[in-house]
Amino acid sequence: MGIAALVPVWTVKNLKTVLHTQDGVVHAVNGISFELSEGELLAVVGESGSGKSVTMMSLLQLLPTPPAEIISGSVYFEGKNLLELSTADIRHFRGAKIGFIFQDPMTSLNPVFSVGFQIMEPLREHLGMSKKQARQRAVELLELVGIPSAGDRLNDFPHQFSGGMRQRVVIAIALSCDPKVLIADEPTTALDVTVQAQILELVRDLRQKLGMTIIWITHDLGVAAGIADRVMVMYGGFAVEHADVKEIFKNPRHPYTSALLETLPGHESEGAERLRSIDGQPPDLVIKPVSCPFAPRCAYAQDICRRENPKLTSIENSDADIHEIACWVDIESGSLRK
Amino acid sequence: MLNYTIRRLLFAVPTLLVISFIIFAILDLAPSDPTGNLPLTIPAEVRAQIREALGLGQPFPIRYMKWLQQFFINEPLNMMEQWWGIQIGDSANRLRVTSWATRSPVVDLIVERMPQTLWVVGMSYVLGILIALPIGVISAYKQYSIFDQIGTFISMIGFSVPTFFTGIVLIVIFSVQLGWLPSIYDTTLQVTDWPSFWKQVKQMMMPVFVLALFNAAQIARFMRSSMLDNLNQDYVRTARAKGLREQTVVLTHVLRNSLIPVVTVIALGIPQVFGGAIITEQIFRVNGLGQLLIIGIEGADIPLVQTLTFIFAVLIVLFNLVADLLYGILDPRIRYD
Ligand SMILES: Nc1ncnc2c1ncn2[C@@H]1O[C@H](COP(=O)(O)OP(=O)(O)O)[C@@H](O)[C@H]1O
Ligand SMILES: [Mg+2]
Numbered sequence: 001m002g003i004a005a006l007v008p009v010w011t012v013k014n015l016k017t018v019l020h021t022q023d024g025v026v027h028a029v030n031g032i033s034f035e036l037s038e039g040e041l042l043a044v045v046g047e048s049g050s051g052k053s054v055t056m057m058s059l060l061q062l063l064p065t066p067p068a069e070i071i072s073g074s075v076y077f078e079g080k081n082l083l084e085l086s087t088a089d090i091r092h093f094r095g096a097k098i099g100f101i102f103q104d105p106m107t108s109l110n111p112v113f114s115v116g117f118q119i120m121e122p123l124r125e126h127l128g129m130s131k132k133q134a135r136q137r138a139v140e141l142l143e144l145v146g147i148p149s150a151g152d153r154l155n156d157f158p159h160q161f162s163g164g165m166r167q168r169v170v171i172a173i174a175l176s177c178d179p180k181v182l183i184a185d186e187p188t189t190a191l192d193v194t195v196q197a198q199i200l201e202l203v204r205d206l207r208q209k210l211g212m213t214i215i216w217i218t219h220d221l222g223v224a225a226g227i228a229d230r231v232m233v234m235y236g237g238f239a240v241e242h243a244d245v246k247e248i249f250k251n252p253r254h255p256y257t258s259a260l261l262e263t264l265p266g267h268e269s270e271g272a273e274r275l276r277s278i279d280g281q282p283p284d285l286v287i288k289p290v291s292c293p294f295a296p297r298c299a300y301a302q303d304i305c306r307r308e309n310p311k312l313t314s315i316e317n318s319d320a321d322i323h324e325i326a327c328w329v330d331i332e333s334g335s336l337r338k
Numbered sequence: 339m340l341n342y343t344i345r346r347l348l349f350a351v352p353t354l355l356v357i358s359f360i361i362f363a364i365l366d367l368a369p370s371d372p373t374g375n376l377p378l379t380i381p382a383e384v385r386a387q388i389r390e391a392l393g394l395g396q397p398f399p400i401r402y403m404k405w406l407q408q409f410f411i412n413e414p415l416n417m418m419e420q421w422w423g424i425q426i427g428d429s430a431n432r433l434r435v436t437s438w439a440t441r442s443p444v445v446d447l448i449v450e451r452m453p454q455t456l457w458v459v460g461m462s463y464v465l466g467i468l469i470a471l472p473i474g475v476i477s478a479y480k481q482y483s484i485f486d487q488i489g490t491f492i493s494m495i496g497f498s499v500p501t502f503f504t505g506i507v508l509i510v511i512f513s514v515q516l517g518w519l520p521s522i523y524d525t526t527l528q529v530t531d532w533p534s535f536w537k538q539v540k541q542m543m544m545p546v547f548v549l550a551l552f553n554a555a556q557i558a559r560f561m562r563s564s565m566l567d568n569l570n571q572d573y574v575r576t577a578r579a580k581g582l583r584e585q586t587v588v589l590t591h592v593l594r595n596s597l598i599p600v601v602t603v604i605a606l607g608i609p610q611v612f613g614g615a616i617i618t619e620q621i622f623r624v625n626g627l628g629q630l631l632i633i634g635i636e637g638a639d640i641p642l643v644q645t646l647t648f649i650f651a652v653l654i655v656l657f658n659l660v661a662d663l664l665y666g667i668l669d670p671r672i673r674y675d
Contacts, residue, residue, distance in 0.1 A: 057575075060579065062575060062578055062579055087584065091581045091582070091583065092581065093581070094578065094579055094580065094581035095579060095580035095581030095582075096581050100576075100579035100580075102572060102575065102576060102579075104572060107571065107572035107573065108572045108573055108575070108576045109573055109576065110573040110576070110577065110591050110594075110595070111573070111595070111669070111670070111671055112594050112595055112598075112668070112669060112670060113591075113594070121577075121580060121582060121586075122580045122581060122582070125580070125581060125582055125583075125586075126581060157670040157671070159670070159671045170576070173576070173580060
């Protein structure tokens with residue numbers, strides 16, 4: 001990571017978010033911390049419902065309150081704690097300095113406005129561009145994300161684009177004001193595999209051109225392997241493993257991560273052809289987590305796992321820059337970690 | 339869009355013919371006698387003559403065809419003559435749809451009463467919409483707030499308490515007790531200067547308020563639920579993530595989408611304006627179309643009732659089309675090809 005690693009652009013500490021629902025308090029995010037260095041791509045991986053989206057939305061106060069409540073934590077960006085900003089102030093970060101891409105391109109654009117209008121909105125709002133300037137820039141952006149005959153498509157409505165093309169429009173909107181950080185919440189999950197590959201290619205390409213810092217959320221470790229510098233694995237609202245991308249694939253140390261890796265095609269240990277899934281149910285987030293959330297499904301679980309929640313700590317004797325896990329057990333020896 | 343409109347209009351013709359036939363037939367089957375209100379001393383032969391003179395001696399199909407001719411050919415011709423001051427054919431002998439009770443052409447009666455209805459009922463509709471939209475928007479945006487609770491409560495009242503009750507309560511308070519407002523609408527009042535204008539405002543106040551409350555309650559409920567549907571959509575989150583002002587998010591992105599079904603509902607409600615609020619007009623003695631219909635029904639004035647009912651049917655069919663077209667204009671996803 002070199003020198004770049006020394007300059008964190010983004011520091012999240014102990015973020016906790018709960019959602020007040022009719023069924024009770026959902027503990028969606030239970031103390032997430034991470035740092036981002038300039039130009040780095042952090043992949044956040046975890047199965048559906050593990051709190052990835054809630055984490056990212058919390059960073060920019062994008063969750064509706066109620067039901068959401070951020071009960072602790074800090075998010076430092078450009079010397080300010082984003083969680084303490086008023087709605088009026090945080091607006092100048094959203095879209096302007098931090099771009100957001102959402103999961104479902106079919107629903108994330110407003111159906112009654114042209115894509116041109118929707119791309120021009122942040123340009124006019126944050127950069128104070130005139131209509132004409134914004135129009136020109138919108139065409140450039142559409143070209144940048146690879147939409148053919150961009151100038152003619154400005155007046156088209158979202159429903160006139162395919163899913164992949166719509167996601168490109170969403171990316172164009174996110175990039176419109178040259179943000180420092182881009183948060184992409186499962187941007188390819190809703191797309192066909194081939195389109196998914198195209199979008200990934202586009203992002204790799206854009207990253208090289210624009211040198212952005214990116215948080216890329218996915219439930220697919222395979223995708224993370226392809227683009228990330230660093231990977232954070234989430235389970236039940238906790239970060240359970242956090243390491244450089246090579247390290248996590250070569251040397252996974254949390255039972256959940258290694259189970260996830262087993263489910264990847266080409267990783268079958270017994271040469272089984274079919275995709276495998278992890279046995280058991282994801283945790284019920286309404287119950288306040290006091291023990292390790294993965295313990296009920298864990299092959300290595302011991303008494304302490306069911307009593308106390310392990311903290312995220314660095315593992316010893318690793319040659320990676322960063323490698324932290326939240327687990328009581330050393331899965332290589334099967335005994336407790338020191 | 340034009341093709342679609344023309345197709346729909348062409349399709350409306352058979353629909354309306356069927357409706358006109360049903361209206362005609364039902365009213366014809368009704369056991370009513372135009373001579374029933376005449377003094378008992380009039381002998382039976384005279385009564386028979388009167389019926390004959392009204393054209394009742396002829397068989398049903400002939401009478402229906404005659405009515406069709408009068409309504410669809412003679413009346414429009416007559417109207418053109420009046421508008422452009424010209425003469426088309428033998429206008430003196432052209433038969434018009436004539437009221438049994440007053441012996442004057444039904445269309446003239448309707449034209450005479452139209453302004454009162456449009457003023458009172460139309461105004462209440464416009465006012466109702468103007469009140470309802472902001473209330474619906476705010477109630478949805480601040481769901482479960484005090485504002486929303488009060489708004490919902492008033493909506494419930496406006497929606498569920500009948501207008502004849504609110505109307506009478508208002509009359510008792512403002513006309514009888516306080517004596518501030520007249521309880522009878524004076525149609526002969528000419529607005530020429532400020533005092534007469536003020537008088538007009540005063541006499542419109544109560545009927546307009548009663549109807550506006552009812553309309554507003556309905557539309558506000560619609561607006562609120564439509565806003566709530568849209569506030570949870572993904573595109574709203576996208577708009578916020580773009581860093582737009584909350585005002586822009588709600589009043590541009592959400593409102594524009596929420597208005598689509600509401601505008602449709604408003605368009606569909608317009609025929610009711612012409613129908614007049616029958617009960618309210620009756621209570622406040624506004625001699626509009628609603629009252630005309632009641633008088634016609636009470637007096638067994640079949641041609642009047644037939645014609646009025648049919649005009650309402652035409653308006654309903656027409657505004658259904660308008661609503662569909664508006665939907666197509668407001669929602670770019672709808673294609674009429
Ligand atoms: N608006 C909401 N209201 C109630 N519960 C929610 C809401 N959004 C998310 N949750 C809950 O929070 C948990 C985490 O969700 P999420 O962050 O969306 O998961 P992921 O993005 O990892 O799939 C889930 O249990 C989900 O049911
Ligand atoms: Mg998600």
